[in-house]
Amino acid sequence: MLRREFLKTATATAVLTATLPVQAKETLAMSNANFADVNGQHIFYSVHGAGKPLILLHGGINPDCFGSNLAELAKGRQVIAVHLQAHGRTPDTHRPLRCETLGDDVAAVIGHLNLGKADVMGYSLGADVALQTAIRHPDVVGRLVLVSGTMRKDGSYPEVVAAFNQLEANAAKLGGSVKASPSGQAYPDVDWTKLFRKVGDLTKRPFDWSADVAKVQARTLLVFADADSIRPEHMVEFWKALGGGRRDAGIDGSLRPASQFAIVPNTTHYTVIVEPMLPKIVERFLET
DSSP states (O other), X not given: OHHHHHHHHHHHHHHHSTTHHHHHHHHHTOSOOEEEEETTEEEEEEEESSSSEEEEEOOSSOTTTTXXXXXXXXXXXXXXXXXXXXXXXXXXXXXXXOHHHHHHHHHHHHHHTTXXXXXXXXXXXXXXXXXXXXXXXXXXXXXXEEESOOSBGGGBOHHHHHHHHTTTTTHHHHHHHHHTSHHHHHOTTOOHHHHHHHHHHHHTSOOBOHHHHTTOOSEEEEEEEXXXXXXXXXXXHHHHHTTOSSSOXXXXXXXXXXXXXXXXXXXXXXXXXXXXHHHHHHHHHHHO
């Protein structure tokens, strides 16, 4: 029993803290620091590179999960990396964490920056937030890139769902571990135990956004690892909800869907975000 509970906790921790030691160095190299006061939140964002704006949304717990891929994406774009509520340099408030309200924050940041429309890319929790931004605020989202995201809670494997259901109860133990890690040192103002409790409260809740996905207006790229924490059946369901996988594209490709679908080989949920192949896939989608 203890071993099983340990494995559940470890699974949730891995999903939320993927590549933590790698990312601490990136925090120190941020090009600048900015805050947007929107929706009662004091939201941190950093701007990297120049060109058409791309809003970048991190996974749960780790605001620096993209590692050197952030710099790769910024070679041809203006990348605006946002720290979600209670993460990194964005302080927490009394508000619970919900993908819908976090999506409202992202839309408000886009408005704060007077961008009109911006492309939005998110990973894991950030992918769910990016999806909600597109669902709730279609007028501010150009193209949408979702890396290892889901549209229903059961999109993840049962052991991952079980791990997230235990996250709130294990918050003190997990928070103490992360506090002593490189990310804990990089972000000393974060109350890690409270953050794990709030993320646990978020991830234990059932959700099903499939009907809304079918109405998404933004041209979308879905990206998954070939050994992701997300079931392959759900990946295909997600793709079909966006209008893909319904028929042959024709000899000239004229009947292909507007959105795109990619599976990155030899990666997992915890490594796909720092895979060197990822920026190339994303850039190709954004440029076509």
